[in-house]
Amino acid sequence: MHILSAAQTHELDQATIEEQGIPSVELMERAAGAFAEWFARHFTPHAAGETLVLCGPGNNGGDGLAVARLLYQAGYAMRVALLPADKQSADWQHNRRRLPKAVPVAEISAESLPHIMPGAVVIDALFGTGLTRPLAGLPATVVAHLNTAAARVVAVDIPSGLFADAPQPADSIIVRAQHTVSFGLPKLAFLLPQNAAFVGQWHLKEIGLSPHFLANAATDWHYTDAATVAGALPPRPKFSHKGTFGHALLLAGSRGKMGAAVLSAGACLRGGVGLLTAHIPGCGYDIFQISQPEAMCLTDTQADFISELPELKPYQAVGIGPGLGQEAASLEVLRQLLKAADKPLEKTGQPLPLVIDADALNLLGSHRELLKLLPENTVLTPHPKEFERLTEPARDDYHRLELLRDFAIQYRCLVVLKGAYTCLATPTGELHFNSTGNAGMATGGSGDVLTGLLLALRAHAQIPAFEAVRLGVYAHGRAGDLGAAQTGQVGLVAGDIVRHIGPALSEV
Ligand SMILES: NC(=O)C1=CN([C@@H]2O[C@H](COP(=O)(O)OP(=O)(O)OC[C@H]3O[C@@H](n4cnc5c(N)ncnc54)[C@H](O)[C@@H]3O)[C@@H](O)[C@H]2O)[C@H](O)CC1
Numbered sequence: 114m115h116i117l118s119a120a121q122t123h124e125l126d127q128a129t130i131e132e133q134g135i136p137s138v139e140l141m142e143r144a145a146g147a148f149a150e151w152f153a154r155h156f157t158p159h160a161a162g163e164t165l166v167l168c169g170p171g172n173n174g175g176d177g178l179a180v181a182r183l184l185y186q187a188g189y190a191m192r193v194a195l196l197p198a199d200k201q202s203a204d205w206q207h208n209r210r211r212l213p214k215a216v217p218v219a220e221i222s223a224e225s226l227p228h229i230m231p232g233a234v235v236i237d238a239l240f241g242t243g244l245t246r247p248l249a250g251l252p253a254t255v256v257a258h259l260n261t262a263a264a265r266v267v268a269v270d271i272p273s274g275l276f277a278d279a280p281q282p283a284d285s286i287i288v289r290a291q292h293t294v295s296f297g298l299p300k301l302a303f304l305l306p307q308n309a310a311f312v313g314q315w316h317l318k319e320i321g322l323s324p325h326f327l328a329n330a331a332t333d334w335h336y337t338d339a340a341t342v343a344g345a346l347p348p349r350p351k352f353s354h355k356g357t358f359g360h361a362l363l364l365a366g367s368r369g370k371m372g373a374a375v376l377s378a379g380a381c382l383r384g385g386v387g388l389l390t391a392h393i394p395g396c397g398y399d400i401f402q403i404s405q406p407e408a409m410c411l412t413d414t415q416a417d418f419i420s421e422l423p424e425l426k427p428y429q430a431v432g433i434g435p436g437l438g439q440e441a442a443s444l445e446v447l448r449q450l451l452k453a454a455d456k457p458l459e460k461t462g463q464p465l466p467l468v469i470d471a472d473a474l475n476l477l478g479s480h481r482e483l484l485k486l487l488p489e490n491t492v493l494t495p496h497p498k499e500f501e502r503l504t505e506p507a508r509d510d511y512h513r514l515e516l517l518r519d520f521a522i523q524y525r526c527l528v529v530l531k532g533a534y535t536c537l538a539t540p541t542g543e544l545h546f547n548s549t550g551n552a553g554m555a556t557g558g559s560g561d562v563l564t565g566l567l568l569a570l571r572a573h574a575q576i577p578a579f580e581a582v583r584l585g586v587y588a589h590g591r592a593g594d595l596g597a598a599q600t601g602q603v604g605l606v607a608g609d610i611v612r613h614i615g616p617a618l619s620e621v
Pocket residue numbers: 122126140141142144169170171172173174175176202239240241242243244245246247248249252269270271296297322
């Protein structure tokens with residue numbers, strides 16, 4: 114699914130109106146209808162009580178007026194407060210005329226701000242994607258008033274005062290909504306941690322926007338949902354054998370961190386790899402062999418950490434990092450691996466696929482001269498702190514995305530920035546935000562599981578690099594969601610994610 118800028122969203126509206134030959138108020142009616150339907154499923158008229166709709170002067174306010182009418186007709190007690198303006202949009206005026214006389218309407222002024230009881234339900238339709246500058250003056254006063262009222266706020270399309278697609282001053286006045294009901298496509302702003310307190314839970318409503326425009330819109334921002342990855346995993350042919358799905362090598366573990374190697378290996382096996390060999394320090398032999406009998410195991414001459422790179426010939430992909438530690442000898446192994454992997458393989462003509470995580474990323478961060486050795490399409494899986502060590506501290510979430518994109522382009526690699534909406538950056542500068550996963554996955558070992566799964570998918574001969582990583586990130590989150598459905602988010606551990614990789618992959 115695409116993510117569009119605010120300007121493109123406006124073009125999308127126009128394209129839909131022209132293509133479908135409908136008046137623009139019809140599209141507004143669809144949006145308001147979708148919002149009212151969501152609202153009615155969440156609040157009964159009794160639970161909502163008297164519901165206040167705050168309306169601005171543009172089409173977002175027009176949506177609000179239409180919502181007030183529809184909910185009034187559905188039996189809700191409604192009242193409307195209008196922000197004064199020199200001019201209102203045509204569709205606003207249309208819906209103002211259609212508002213039943215029985216719905217009380219007040220004009221807002223600094224002296225008469227709407228009365229809001231604690232716990233009252235308020236629909237925020239002040240500003241939408243047409244916002245051109247941070248709120249100031251009366252609109253800012255109204256929003257600040259709403260934010261201190263401890264109301265239950267549902268935003269129409271986007272919380273008022275929030276830019277849909279761009280950074281804004283840190284002290285901007287923005288509605289703090291519990292829910293945001295948005296139309297058509299997710300907005301980039303919804304996916305950034307810095308906006309979570311404003312957006313609350315967001316919900317997407319289909320309103321029949323032009324599929325033609327959506328398919329052809331030029332954007333670098335994408336949202337990976339079930340439809341995106343459907344069919345990405347080739348069916349396992351009847352006459353396949355273990356060689357068909359690749360032989361992966363995992364370099365992982367150190368004393369006290371063998372669990373990382375075990376979890377990562379488990380995920381790789383559940384990810385459908387043909388064969389897995391783990392190279393681990395001597396101390397981990399019993400632990401590893403007992404807990405992962407399906408994997409083969411090579412032990413390092415060092416007991417506590419990895420100091421040797423095995424012969425790479427047998428392998429179709431290599432993962433390095435989980436529980437690795439940052440010993441000087443392990444740094445040398447990483448250096449040798451990067452150099453050895455950069456030669457094109459006979460079979461594919463591509464460099465040996467690599468997945469680099471955890472301490473291997475930290476080693477790259479402290480020895481940045483190694484970055485230029487990264488073979489094309491290497492997969493890096495940093496969390497924001499690890500990513501900062503590779504680049505620089507980000508001013509805010511938008512700046513971090515900029516750094517991420519630049520990094521992926523510069524080093525021609527696939528960077529998976531882990532978070533609530535894990536973002537995959539590609540060498541061509543695209544950003545793909547993932548839709549699956551939950552807060553229960555913020556737990557030790559979850560990243561090791563992702564590494565193992567990505568390793569399995571990179572070893573698969575029939576899945577191109579980018580598709581493998583997008584699929585792996587999606588399936589990892591989905592496995593976490595399936596796991597949490599059984600354990601709850603609080604009780605979820607990384608092993609639960611491993612156990613649900615199989616079901617998650619069968620879904621796609
Ligand atoms: N995507 C859809 O698919 C549909 C969206 N709809 C709704 O329309 C709004 C966007 O409406 P638009 O008229 O373009 O903009 P706004 O209502 O957000 O506001 C524009 C209005 O406000 C003025 N303005 C802008 N910034 C400020 C500011 N900081 N302070 C004061 N005034 C400001 C501007 O000059 C205009 O007068 C979208 O979000 C949806 O809710 C449609 O209903 C159809 C489907």
